[in-house]
Amino acid sequence: MSLFKRKDTLPIPPLDAEKYTTVCQYCSAGCGYNVFVWPEKRSGTAKSNAFKVDLSQQGQLMSGFSYTETMHNVITRKNGHKYNLAIIPAKESRINKGDYSIRGGTNALTAYTPTGVTRNRLKDPMLRKENGFVAITWDHAVEILATLTKSSIDKYGADSIAMKFYDHGSSGLGFEDNWGAGKLFLSGIKTQYLSIHNRPAYNSEVWGSRERGMHELNYDVDDARLADTVVLWGANAYEGATVFYTEHIMPNLQGGSIEEKQKEFASGEPAEAGRIVIIDPRKNATTSVSQDISAERVLHIRPNLGTDWILANAIARIAWENKWYDNDYLQKRTDMKTFEDYKSKSLQLSKSLNTVLADAEKITGVSRQEMEQAAEWIAKPKAGGFKRRTLTLYEKGIIWNMKNYDQVAAIAQLNVLTSNVGRVGTGCGRLGGHQEGYVRPPAPTPGSIYAGGPPKNVDKYITGGGGKIYWVGATDPYLSTPNSQFFKKMVKKRAANLLDYIDNGGIPLDPKAYTAKVLEAFEKTDGLFVVVQDIYMTHTAQDAMLILPAAGWGEAVDTSVNCHSRLLRIYDKFMDAPGEALPDWKILALVGNKLKALYEAEGNKAMADRFSGMDWKTDAEVFAAGSAEFGDNKVAETDEATLSAECYKGVTHEILRKLGNEGIQTPVRQDPATGKLVGTKRRYKYSFASKDGLFKWYGTDAWTGYPAEIAKYIDNPTYPFWFTTGRSQHVWQTMYHDKLIPEKYLSLPLPYMEIHPVDAGKLGLKSGDMAEVFNEEGSCIALVYVNDATKPGLVFGIMYHAKGTMNNLISSYTDPKTTMPWYKGTKVGVRKYTGKLDDAIKTASLLSNNDFTT
Amino acid sequence: MSDISRRKFLQTTSASAVLFLSGLSRDGNTAPPKGYPSKKIGNIKNLKVNEPLAFNYPDDKSPCLLVKVENEAVGGVGPGKSIVSFSALCTHMGCPLTYSKGRLVCKCHYSMFDVALNGQTYQGLASQWVAQIVLRLDAATGNIYAEGVEGLIYGRIGNLKLS
Structure with missing residues (x-):
């Protein structure tokens, strides 16, 4: 049965x-x-x-x-x-x-099992031959890759090597692997064409906050239970960071943390059940669960796509007008010189409140009443004049919004204006997607357009014919990059051109003959040598020339920090990697050390030196090597802001093993008085992370409408729907594991879209039908769920799925200040698909996933 | 009357979603569970759509629900193959499940299970689908018997292993 x-x-x-x-x-x-x-x-x-x-x-x-x-x-x-x-x-x-x-x-x-659902893990390095892939040895693979890399650098320069690698923690990745990638690509190869994870460039997603002097991970899980108000801005916590919601936000809403508040708050300060402000165009599961707990303590605001910074500034203006700020705090902790720019451009003090709010209503679609209520819940002092405690967490709805820099900056500034950073029950930063684990040598582009940037757009470089080698690590850009349909088409074409050239007369197996032929192809064609390093055969790997099998979670010792406490812990090795698979750091070191040897052999000391320092024997050695990057951490508690957010200097694998689930919170200090390692619970109590310790204000841009990539769709009746994307609670990323697990793939067999009953009625769609979502960028066929999560005129799609990607529809627009894409907004048409994949659909529940009422 | 508790669970009725079950195997891919008692838990004549009956199975520490849904369901018995039964303990952390609108809902962390589709977690935290009770309908009498459990009941190392 x-x-x-x-x-x-x-x-x-x-x-x-x-x-x-x-x-x-x-x-x-x-x-x-x-x-x-x-x-x-x-x-x-x-x-x-x-x-x-x-x-x-x-x-x-x-x-x-x-x-x-x-x-x-x-x-x-x-x-x-x-x-x-x-x-x-x-x-x-x-x-x-x-x-x-x-x-x-x-x-x-x-976990990998030789006969179970995970049996098809990558086990051997594989080289593409005439009729598909053949397994080769690591020596063979490393010789090919190092030789091609060296020849390409020597002939075409370092920028002929492009890469797209994760930079985060968890998933069997972390500080060790990130240090390995940093040493090879940033110290050794020194290409500018670096890109992170699923996006087109090498950038922080939150320069808008960091360049203010505020790292985005500045709070503790306890703050979610202690806040008077939690703001989730474009952050679907129940589905995306589930246990953080159920263990820390939900008890607060339920009134279950009032006793804790009474202990932590000032004497006489009111301590009540928490409130939650959810700013999201969808009535997602976080919203409806919160409403089921306590509708009167939930404020759900649904701005028009792309307009959130206007909303944040309008809320800040209301707080300003009501004097819901602490002038002493602003004077002592923030840079009053730059504050003038903020007052002028963000708060728009030269315009009347009524004008500013009327403009904001028109742009955002949010009513003045909702803005005023949000401002009260975020900033209005409590009875007795006590400052309200608000924890504001934003995520992909903000960082992958139009105008990434201004969106993030506006929210960061709203929280600092209202003193909601560095106190118990406050904080402002990312909810996070992955865990983190970043330690690398300095990146070629240190910041946004205001700080030495913006970084290069690697997607545009590759699709425009740039680069010779494209090395992809633990990410699947055919599904995950924006404008993915075009990206895939161009990479496929360039990979095919290379294959076609070297396949002429047979592909030699001997590494010397092979590399000679590939180098000839580099000279004669626009061919791209795609390298994929991963744990499974990915969509992108189908077009790779070389595939490198990596160890996964539990198959190597890793370390990472979570996002809600910066809690550093060990992710111990408990099983062997399949076949010949190796930890990522080891693969990168094999290539780095080979490059060093090749340069030494020809007496090029300067180049050989660039690849030195990668001869690690154990994961613990890599972890230790990376820690030197953090500099001196012998600082007092009051100077914690001078430390890098993920600083773990002095911590070893052995120490973490002893700490187990307790872990230690970064930044870790070596206390000057005691010499002991001390974690940091909450950041920016004393100063901010700028040279003078003051928060740096920024005057955001005015509303100027949508960028050309989206403006072309406005008023075009072929694309009547606004379109946004997100994730499902069930499945992780591209479903690389979940597509194998019946509990997951039977429930979510296909990419899906959500549409409002009013729009569904007009299109003759019902739940369980299929529809094609399309625009001029691309298309995706999706299973239809009709529900009230979206508003009329707005369609939602799962960002990507093992069987298709909505990123086909996403434009190539990036924020000119940061090169961050707007993954979360475009316009589309929807047409009913007359066929139906009954066998897949029959196991998918069509019940509404945002209705929790009984 | 059997020895079951007949507490009617709080529930509401609504149109359930359209299902496409025509091609779905009734046989499954597992051998019938062994060692379970056969227990009469109700009679088809007393079952009304969306009005669940509570009973305990395979022992008195395991609350379960028997419910007739509007359409055909995986593992369903009866003329419309619409009578199904599940453990009433959430597989996530053992909280009680409430039947409503074609699904079992847990109010501890809001996991929801589709009773027409094998008790699948279609929303929420529970990584394990809820355990489904194997039913047999005696055509002559209309009696419904519980005769096995597919899936692990929450809080047990084995469904039949309590001391």
Whole structure:
């Protein structure tokens, strides 16, 4: 009867099972997990087991101990023996307290097994031959890649090498791998054509805040429980950072953290159940869950796409007008010289309040009343004159908005204007997507257009014929880059041109002959040598010439920080990587060391030196090597703002192993008085991260309408709908794991779109139908859900899915100040697709995923 | 009358979504679960659409629900294959599930399970689909029997392993 094989019993780890601590491989919450490994044939008992839980009794609700079908697997180690693997949420972690999401709850199912759903992991380096890929040795792969890289640098310059690599933590990545990539690409190759993860350039997503002197991760999970008001701005916390919402925001809304507030707040200060302001064009699940808890403490504001900075400035103006700011704080902690620019351009003090708000209403579609209510909930002092405590978290709805820089800056400034940073229950920054783990040598472009930028647009470089080698690491740009349909077309064409040239007369296997032929192709064609380094065969890898198999989560020792506390923990190795797969840092080091040897062989010391310092033997050595980048961290608590947000200098893998799920919060200081390592709970209590410690104001741009890439669709009846994208709670990123897990792919078998009943009626669409979403950039066929998440005139699509990507529809526009794309907005047409993929659709629930009422 | 608790769960009715189940295998890909008791839990004549019955199975520490939905459901019995049964413990952290509008809802963390589609988590935190009770309908009497559980009941190392 079941749609897939179910279990009704689980193996029990014996008392002496191997135990490791780790952190979930998925979202920014970074829930703590405990890992147990024991021989397949051995078993503990209900009373005596490594969980230290009496399993003979019915488990109680919310006990903090969960061990479910999806938390167990059987793995095979390199010794050929089978082992049980249990990965369960850590009750002792203050991040998740035993809670877990639908993503983290399936961590065990993603483990590599030779005969299970993950059996098709990449196991060997592979070279494209005439009729597909052949497995080759690492020596062979490294010789080809290093030789081509060197020849390309020597002949065409370093910029002939382009890369697109993750720079974040979790997912089996972190400080170690990021230091490896930094050493190779930033110190060694020194190309300017670097791009991060899924976007077209090498940039911070939040220069608008960082260049004010405020790193985006400045709060603690506790602040979400202690805030009077939590603002989620373009940040779908329930679905995107699930356990952060359920363990820290939800209790606050429910009034469950009032006692904690009473302990932390000033004497006599009012402490009540929290309020939440959700600014999102969709009535997403975060909104409807919050409303189900307490509708009167939820304010949901739905601005027109691309207009949020106008809204933030209007709310700030209302706060200004009502004097809901602390002049002493502004004078002492912020740069009053730049404040004039903010007053003039952002607050628009030369115009009357009525004019500013009327303009803002017209642009944003948000009523003055809603703006005033938001301003009250964010900034109005509480009874007794106590400052309100507001925690504002923004995410992709802001950073992937039109005008990335101004959007982020406007929200950061609203919070500093109202003193909502550096105090208990406050903070302003990213909700986060991934966890983080960035340590690299300085990037070629240090900041936005105001600070040495903007960075190069690698997508435009590649699609315009630039570059010879394009090295993609743990990202799948065919699905994830903006304007992906065009991108894919151009990369495919250039890869095919290269293949066609070297295939003429047969592709030689011998590395010397092979590289000679590729170099000839570089000279004669616009061919692009695509290298993909990943754990699975990706969409992009279909067009690669060389594929490098990487180790995944749990197959190497990694370290990362989560986003909501900057909590640094170890993600220990508990199993072997499949086949010949290696940790990313090791792959990068193999190529770096080979490049060094090649330059040494020809006596080019200057170039050889650029690739030195990569001869690490262990993950712990890479971690230690990276820490030197942070400089001196022997500073007092009052100088924490001078430290890099992720500074871990002095911390070792061994220390982290001892700390386990407790971890330590970055930036870590070596206290000058005691010499001890001390974490930082909350940032910017004393000063900001600028040279003089003052917050730097910025006058944002005025509304000037939409960029040409979008303006062409306005008033064009072929594309009547505004279109935005987002994620599903169920699946992570491109579904690289989830497409293999029945609990996930049966529920979400196809890319999907959401449309309002009014629009669906006009198009004759109902839930379970299929439709084509299209514009002049591209198209995507999607399963239709009709619900009230979107407004009439707005269509939502899942950003990408293993079976298709909505990024086909996204324009090539980037913010000229930062080169950040506007992933979240364009215009489209929708037409009903007459066919239907019944076999896929029949397992997908069509119930409304934003209706929680009973 | 059987020994089941007949507490009617808070629920509302609404049009359930259109389902496409025509091609769905009824046989599944697993062997029938072994060692479970056969227990009479209701009679088809007493079941009304969207009005669930509560009972315990396979022992008194495991609350379950029996419900007739509007359309054909995976694992459903009865003339319209629309009678299904599930564990009433959320697979996420063991909170009670409430039947409403064709789904089971947990108000602890808002996981929701589609009862017509194998108890799948279509929204929320539960990584494991809710355990479905295997039903048998005795055509002569209209009696409905619980005869097995597919999937793990929350809080157990095995469905039949409590001491």
